[in-house]
Amino acid sequence: METIQLLPILPEIFLAIWGMLILLFATGTSAQIANRAMVMTFVGLFIALGLQWEGIGHTDTLPLLKVDTFSRFVGGIVLIGGMGLSLIARDFLTRHQYHRGEFYVLLIFCILGIRTLIIADSLLTLYVGLEMMSFCLYILAAFMRENAKSSEAGLKYFVLGSLASGVLLYGMSLLYGLTGDISYTGVAAGITSLIQAGEPLNPALIVAFVFILAGILFKLSVVPFHMWTPDVYEGAPTPVTAIMSTLPKLAAVALLMRVLLEPFATLQNVWQPTISLFAMLTMVGGSLLAIVQTNIKRLLAYSSIAQVGFLLVGIAAGTGTGFAGALFYTVTYIATLLGLFAVLLQLRKRAVDIENIGDFTGLGRTHPVLAGILLLCLFSLAGVPPLAGFFAKIYVFQAAMESGLLGLVIVGVLSSAVAVFYSLKLLKTIYFEKGEQQWDAAQPLQLRLVSITGAALTLGLFILPHPLWKLAMQAVQGWF
């Protein structure tokens, strides 16, 4: 029996133990205990980041796992994003009397699931990681259980998410039946031998591929599978919406890349046009539906759908620059959304959270900094020049052009124009429309910190995109 080298998966082991420690020492409803859980979560994620640093250079093979530069890059971003997310929830949950340690336990386990998903090297580990992530999100969506909308969001997400998991699992079982293996390399070899048999394409293989793809694209809320997104994002508590729209997106993108390039590498001429089609539908659908929204969380939901469409353009390009561009895109998107949600959590009129876009009047006068950050982030999502979103879009579109996907790029540029339109509409409401202008003043320190960091990253990644771009290129180097 060979020994197992644990150093590369030290962060995962640590996160699992740390989550259980929080469960032991910091669960309950009292404010002091919940604050302790928050601090422990922040510190734990930081320690995990350090442990990951410690493991760099050790690429021993583990059973069913593969830790490489790609998983380290994505895993590191997940930990940093998780640190930001652990800070922004306290104020909102305390106001609604739901601030309790379990929230942070679920956040830690969600991050653990994401990291398991990223380092998975077999369909079994993939599924376990995916379910670990999704279960935490289902519970978090329904966290404010006496709120009807939150409960509805949790139930809807749970039922539809389970259906998607079932579809994914069915695809996996077909794939196992066809290839007789669950490891990525084994499946890839099996598919290659199936294709070499000379017949057109095994219909069962197509079904398996489509089912697995549908399961992953559901988690990404790509357009034909996006129906759940607006309702869940609107109903879930705002900090949970922030969690759902950032980390699981990155996880699903990383998973999609891995699955397309490892088990399905030989099917590239099948998946490339498929992903192109989905990218086109998602960009157009997300951008157009965002125009008619009146609730800011629904608007962000549709905006996030459109963003996924843009980063799918990079994946559809199928080249190293395309995949690195998609990774770069996701990172800027996470930084921007963190800033955006940290602002949204501070917006209150007469102690009521403001979600209706029509109520944003007068924000520019009473809170110029908040209004500035809000618009900065929205325009970055639209891809307007002096902001990070611009470079992100340039990278994916350039890669798509190099692969000859001109039509996709044209659709993408037009969709960005639509995104600029609804950002301008919000700008008009904030600065020029008349209405009630009494905004609450109290702003907790950590929310201000996260919103300013998000805005700074959004600006900073425009001025200095190169370090991140180099890291993203290194991450995908193993495949190209």
Add this chain to the structure above:
Amino acid sequence: MLADLLFLLFSSVLLIAALGVITAKNPMHCVLFMILSFFNAAGLFILLGAEFLGLLLVMVYVGAIAVMFLFIVMTIDIDFAVLKGKNTNIVPMGILVSAVLLLELIAGAWGGMFHTPQQQTKPVMQEENAQILGEVLFTDYVVPFQGAAIILLIAMVGAIVLTHRRRSGVKRQDITKQIQRKKSDCMIVTEPPAKSGVAAAYFVGKGVEK
């Protein structure tokens, strides 16, 4: 020879119990029949050499799931008269579904679906399969195994977070309160006047003016 007899015993009781599950009028009897069929299925597994699977069936299905079924049946209020009246409506549908399934089975048997080669019906593993499973689960599959454990933990945390609440008006045991209770808090010593009854004595004892 003994194995064949045992097989006949287990499988015939299994079939009868399964029939009982769907024909018994009382839902409680249905659940008990189900438990009987689980036990016999476990016996069949053990005969095949899959003793771990058999024990698992007893522990998980009989020990946990069937007991949960029993609890559920106990908590719901079932009107037997209504149940008996409704049964006739679904009989044609039931016959249709069973007929389709029977036809499929016959077609499958005709096509040789159930023709197993002789060597496959023998016990698959020679060693104790609990040991073999344990070795595989804790070496090659340790990550998904532990991951599944964490998923179960998450489900427990979720169940508590989403359902547990402090109810008002529930009498709880408060040990500090119990210990601090004094004799004077709960006992009144009075001397009721003769022939006036206990109620009057109570009021007198409390010091209430007449």
